[in-house]
Amino acid sequence: MPAISSALAGRGYYEIVRIVLFNARWGYSFLLNRRLKHLKLTLILFCSSTIIPAFANAELDRYDKAGTEAYEHGKYAEAEKLFSKGLKAAERSGLDHLEVATAQNNLAEVYRAEAKYSKAEPLYKNSLAIREKALGPNHPAVATSLNNLAFLYVTQGRYAKAESLFKRSLTIVEKTLGPNHLDVLKSLNNLAIVYYRQRRYAEAESLLKRSVSLRKKTLGPNHRDVATSLNNLAEVYCKRGKYTDAEPLLKRTIAIDEKALGKDHPNLATDLNNLADLYRIIGKYAAAEPLYKRSLAIRE
Numbered sequence: 001m002p003a004i005s006s007a008l009a010g011r012g013y014y015e016i017v018r019i020v021l022f023n024a025r026w027g028y029s030f031l032l033n034r035r036l037k038h039l040k041l042t043l044i045l046f047c048s049s050t051i052i053p054a055f056a057n058a059e060l061d062r063y064d065k066a067g068t069e070a071y072e073h074g075k076y077a078e079a080e081k082l083f084s085k086g087l088k089a090a091e092r093s094g095l096d097h098l099e100v101a102t103a104q105n106n107l108a109e110v111y112r113a114e115a116k117y118s119k120a121e122p123l124y125k126n127s128l129a130i131r132e133k134a135l136g137p138n139h140p141a142v143a144t145s146l147n148n149l150a151f152l153y154v155t156q157g158r159y160a161k162a163e164s165l166f167k168r169s170l171t172i173v174e175k176t177l178g179p180n181h182l183d184v185l186k187s188l189n190n191l192a193i194v195y196y197r198q199r200r201y202a203e204a205e206s207l208l209k210r211s212v213s214l215r216k217k218t219l220g221p222n223h224r225d226v227a228t229s230l231n232n233l234a235e236v237y238c239k240r241g242k243y244t245d246a247e248p249l250l251k252r253t254i255a256i257d258e259k260a261l262g263k264d265h266p267n268l269a270t271d272l273n274n275l276a277d278l279y280r281i282i283g284k285y286a287a288a289e290p291l292y293k294r295s296l297a298i299r300e
Helices: 015-018 022-026 059-070 076-091 098-113 118-136 140-156 159-177 182-197 201-219 224-239 244-262 266-281 285-299
Strands: 029-032 041-044
Touching: 015 076, 015 224, 022 076, 029 076, 041 059, 059 098, 076 098, 098 118, 098 140, 140 159, 140 182, 182 224, 201 224, 201 285, 224 244, 266 285
Parallel strands: none
Antiparallel strands: 029 041
């Protein structure tokens, strides 16, 4: 997917590229997985799939790489130590340096993963403040920081705060990157997750419809990300009792994933289970049974 860095190419901001979310390296997705009797909603967080450049400082780069590796393997205590050392090293450049903002964000990510929210929040806030001061309040990298902090609030169930930050982030990326940029899509989904969690399904539906339209336009109708958006929208339709609207979306999701992933992929098993759940809910048991059986066979 296009990244913030591509929009900044040639502008001379080395650190601008670096301050993209540290967890964006592996395309972090926030999954709302419910029990088998329900459907799955996958809402993609604002992130970049572009490989992020290393720190210019060799010491910082060493801590960053080691900390990231530990984080990716779930070794949070080790990652915390490494990123703490990285932050101290970054602070030698000055407390308002952009590398300090990045190091603070990295450590905050670990604290969030460890559920140490009271430690994560001030780091996210300070990282955001540094970037706003250095880059201006309407820079795409500031939008990334807003999303980081907002995601922490989502994790804590502080939806009003998260909503405000996600809305500001969406405004920034729409203005700076254009209304059809894929980073706008990510921000739409972030805001939809807040509405979904608060059972504000009509508002979530509106955003997800826009998400489907944007993905079809930018990626083509048969892209797997389109299937994800269709599944998300179908979930909201089901929450609103709009089963006749949800059914064709789930069927289309199956068709896309089956072609893209093959007939034995675990994601297809989930798709089949989702449609079977819908049929069970509306009393079409004969239609649900073969889908459940096929889903189970794939999982086994």
